[in-house]
Amino acid sequence: MNRRLVDRAIGNTCWSGPSGRSCYIFNTNQVVWQTARSTCLQDGGHLVTLETEGESDFILQILRSSSEYASYNWWNAANDIDNEGVWVWADINQPVTIDRWGSTLGGIEPNNEGGQEHCGELRSDFNFLLNDSQCTKKFMFICEYEWN
Numbered sequence: 001m002n003r004r005l006v007d008r009a010i011g012n013t014c015w016s017g018p019s020g021r022s023c024y025i026f027n028t029n030q031v032v033w034q035t036a037r038s039t040c041l042q043d044g045g046h047l048v049t050l051e052t053e054g055e056s057d058f059i060l061q062i063l064r065s066s067s068e069y070a071s072y073n074w075w076n077a078a079n080d081i082d083n084e085g086v087w088v089w090a091d092i093n094q095p096v097t098i099d100r101w102g103s104t105l106g107g108i109e110p111n112n113e114g115g116q117e118h119c120g121e122l123r124s125d126f127n128f129l130l131n132d133s134q135c136t137k138k139f140m141f142i143c144e145y146e147w148n
Contacts, residue, residue, distance in 0.1 A: 014145055015062060017055060017058055017144075018054040018055060018057075018058045019052075019054070019055065021146055021147065022055075022144050022145065022146045022147075023144075023145050023147075024048060024059065024062075024142055024143065024144055024145075025045075025142070025143045025145070026062070026069060026074075026140070026142055027039065027140060027141050027142070027143060028068075028069075028072075028140050029140065029141075030072075030138040030139055030140055031075075031138055031139075031141065032135060032136050032137065032138055033075050033079070033119040033135040033136075033137075033139075034135065036075040036139075036141035037075075037077070037090055037091070039141070039143070040141070040143035040144070041091065043143060043145075044145060045143040045144050045145040045146075046077060046090065046091040046092065046143070046144055047075060047076055047077035047090060047091070047141060047142065047143065047144070048076045048077060048141075048142040048143065048144045049076070049077045049078075049089040049092055049094070049144060050076060050078075050098050050100065050130075051089070051094065051097075051098065052098070053098065056098055056100055059122070059128075059142065060122070060127075060128045063122060063124075063128045064127070064128060069140075070124065071124055072124055072139065072140050073121045073122065073123050073124055073131075073133070073137075073139045073140070074121060074122040074128075074139055074140050074141060074142055075119065075120070075121055075139050075140070075141035075142070076120045076121065076122055076130075076141075076142060077089040077090040077091060077092070077120070077144075078090075078096050078119070078120025078130060079118055079119050079120060079135075080110070080112075080118050080132070081118045081119070081135070084112065084118075085110075085112075087110065087120070096120075096130075100129050100130050101129060101130045101131070102123055102126030102127075102129035102130060102131050103126075109126075109129075109130060109131045109132055110130075110131070110132035111132065112132060113132075114134075116134050117132035117133050117134055118132065118134075118135055119132070119133055119134070119135040120132060120133070121133045121137075121139055122142075
């Protein structure tokens with residue numbers, strides 16, 4: 001996908017990522033995980049996948065440094081919906097290999113609290129490290145768009 005087409009189609013400027021092959025839109029509508037995923041797919045992208053340390057650092061820096069974004073939780077593509085405990089990035093069908101999970105007093109995430117946490121969020125009170133959450137909660141979300 002051409003970057004100019006992304007900007008024109010979505011009506012926002014994409015934040016160019018460190019690879020130079022992706023850009024990111026921070027959507028401030030609070031929706032359930034499946035709606036966030038569908039919105040990104042409909043626009044020609046997918047929920048953000050933090051496949052490398054550089055990409056993760058880039059996204060976390062934006063979230064941590066922006067007063068507009070810093071106090072909210074954000075959906076990403078991580079999920080174990082199909083196979084409990086096997087975390088994958090939705091729509092690119094790759095395993096979650098980056099070890100950027102948060103921790104709580106009860107232990108290290110993901111913990112599938114209550115047997116109902118299957119979708120990944122970047123949690124503000126974990127300094128935007130990964131957390132598993134109930135997919136029916138409403139959070140803001142980040143779409144990733146790749147171009148040639």
